[in-house]
Amino acid sequence: MTMQDLDALLSEARATETRPAPDFLARVLEDAYAAQPVTAAADAVTRLGGRSLLALLAGWVGGFGGAAAGLATATLAGIWLGFAQPAALSAPVASVSAAFGAETAVDDVVELIPSLDGWLAEG
Amino acid sequence: MPLDDLSDLGDEVLLARYAQGDRMAARALVLRLSPRVLGYAARLLGDRAEAEDVAQEAMMRLWRIAPDWRSGEAQVTTWLYRVVTNLVTDRQRARRRRATNGLDEAPEVPDGSPGVVTRLIEADRMAALDAALVQLPDRQRQAVVLRHIEGLSNPEIASVMEIGVEAVESLTARGKRALAALLSGQKAALGYEDEGAEA
Numbered sequence: 001m002t003m004q005d006l007d008a009l010l011s012e013a014r015a016t017e018t019r020p021a022p023d024f025l026a027r028v029l030e031d032a033y034a035a036q037p038v039t040a041a042a043d044a045v046t047r048l049g050g051r052s053l054l055a056l057l058a059g060w061v062g063g064f065g066g067a068a069a070g071l072a073t074a075t076l077a078g079i080w081l082g083f084a085q086p087a088a089l090s091a092p093v094a095s096v097s098a099a100f101g102a103e104t105a106v107d108d109v110v111e112l113i114p115s116l117d118g119w120l121a122e123g
Numbered sequence: 124m125p126l127d128d129l130s131d132l133g134d135e136v137l138l139a140r141y142a143q144g145d146r147m148a149a150r151a152l153v154l155r156l157s158p159r160v161l162g163y164a165a166r167l168l169g170d171r172a173e174a175e176d177v178a179q180e181a182m183m184r185l186w187r188i189a190p191d192w193r194s195g196e197a198q199v200t201t202w203l204y205r206v207v208t209n210l211v212t213d214r215q216r217a218r219r220r221r222a223t224n225g226l227d228e229a230p231e232v233p234d235g236s237p238g239v240v241t242r243l244i245e246a247d248r249m250a251a252l253d254a255a256l257v258q259l260p261d262r263q264r265q266a267v268v269l270r271h272i273e274g275l276s277n278p279e280i281a282s283v284m285e286i287g288v289e290a291v292e293s294l295t296a297r298g299k300r301a302l303a304a305l306l307s308g309q310k311a312a313l314g315y316e317d318e319g320a321e322a
Contacts, residue, residue, distance in 0.1 A: 001303045017158065
């Protein structure tokens with residue numbers, strides 16, 4: 001291979017764009033947000049009655065990064081559980097249903113909060 | 124400010140905004156710098172998954188230093204290249220320590236035998252180049268990639284590798300000769316016609 005061939009090959013490599021995977025970019029961005037300093041200007045947006053709501057949450061969870069990550073995780077988990085019933089929960093749900101009656105099937109609805117009419121009828 | 128409006132801002136300005144809590148600046152920096160950092164790490168390591176780990180760690184170090192970044196002392200990209208270079212060097216040293224007894228390190232000058240490359244490369248030209256690059260000695264590979272693929276100047280490479288400009292020139296020249304030797308005999312795979320004489 002001549003040096004001209006090699007230069008051409010290296011130029012080709014230089015022009016080839018690296019395309020990061022979306023999950024890699026997501027991880028890097030998550031790191032960036034978690035490590036990002038919270039300034040007075042940014043914090044002012046979330047102030048409530050002179051006291052920062054984020055600072056309050058940070059006190060509960062253990063730091064702003066932890067609070068933000070915890071809230072985000074809980075929110076996403078809630079949305080996911082709302083859309084799909086994980087298979088791993090089928091067995092516990094079935095056992096709870098069975099405890100409320102032999103005729104209760106897995107797909108039955110268990111009324112954990114009876115209506116007011118039910119309480120009144122029982123005196 | 125929309126993300127598009129940040130495209131004209133320099134890396135240092137974005138980093139300063141990031142340090143002030145600007146989340147759009149964080150997104151802009153990730154989109155702008157991550158591909159370069161990842162591409163460089165991948166060329167040095169020859170392993171995409173490992174390169175992602177290194178790139179993520181390098182970017183994490185950037186986030187941490189952002190509040191203390193001293194403007195004008197170094198370019199953000201040059202600083203990142205240096206961090207990646209050091210992280211990769213650490214990994215390669217650790218990899219060699221884990222190597223089984225009796226296996227020597229790669230020779231300083233590759234033997235250029237076509238069969239070595241033939242076993243490693245695919246028909247793809249970039250795969251052939253990458254397979255040859257990973258066989259170069261570490262410092263030669265770093266210098267060649269920084270100069271000819273990342274497009275840095277010799278003084279910038281000297282800053283990244285923390286060596287003199289003359290050493291950079293020497294490493295680059297030796298690296299290119301070694302690359303040409305490794306890729307000799309691969310003209311068919313690379314799409315070049317046999318010209319009879321090789322450099």
